[in-house]
Amino acid sequence: MxxxxxxxxxxxxxxxxxxxxxxxxxxEQIEVIPFEEDADKLEQLLTKAIEKVDTxxxxxxxxxxxxxxxxxxxxRIAASKENVRVVGGTNSPMLLSGLFQRExxxxxxxxxVLTDGKENIKQFEVKAKxxxxxTDGI
Numbered sequence: 001m002x003x004x005x006x007x008x009x010x011x012x013x014x015x016x017x018x019x020x021x022x023x024x025x026x027x028e029q030i031e032v033i034p035f036e037e038d039a040d041k042l043e044q045l046l047t048k049a050i051e052k053v054d055t056x057x058x059x060x061x062x063x064x065x066x067x068x069x070x071x072x073x074x075x076r077i078a079a080s081k082e083n084v085r086v087v088g089g090t091n092s093p094m095l096l097s098g099l100f101q102r103e104x105x106x107x108x109x110x111x112x113v114l115t116d117g118k119e120n121i122k123q124f125e126v127k128a129k130x131x132x133x134x135t136d137g138i
Contacts, residue, residue, distance in 0.1 A: 002102045003054050003057070004031075005061045006033070006061075007070040009064055009065070024099055033070075035068075039069055039073055042073050054084075060110060061084065080087055100127055
């Protein structure tokens with residue numbers, strides 16, 4: 001099963017986990033690592049978290065902002081590990097999809113969560129009502 005490390009600024013990763021657990025229940029083989037201020041400490045915590053959740057199928061680090069410190073530090077770690085991938089811009093649909101796809105091959109898993117994350121970004125639109133027929137018979 002693919003391991004998951006969830007990281008981001010402040011309480012973002014805790015909120016994401018709490019949100020998805022309301023829907024799917026307790027999640028196994030996941031570590032939550034918040035970023036507060038110290039990038040060196042973050043790197044140490046992420047490295048330990050990756051090792052903890054890696055059972056041989058790979059690990060995906062989900063982060064809040066592509067290009068933010070959690071993403072950049074995770075990417076530096078992933079660059080030296082063959083079986084670690086990093087996804088930035090994490091949203092709930094993406095994470096939920098991943099929780100149900102953890103038996104996929106690592107590359108297929110990443111493709112699936114990226115697709116599902118993008119496809120679930122929508123804007124509410126009021127549809128124009130069809131032309132109404134005159135109901136008083138005139």
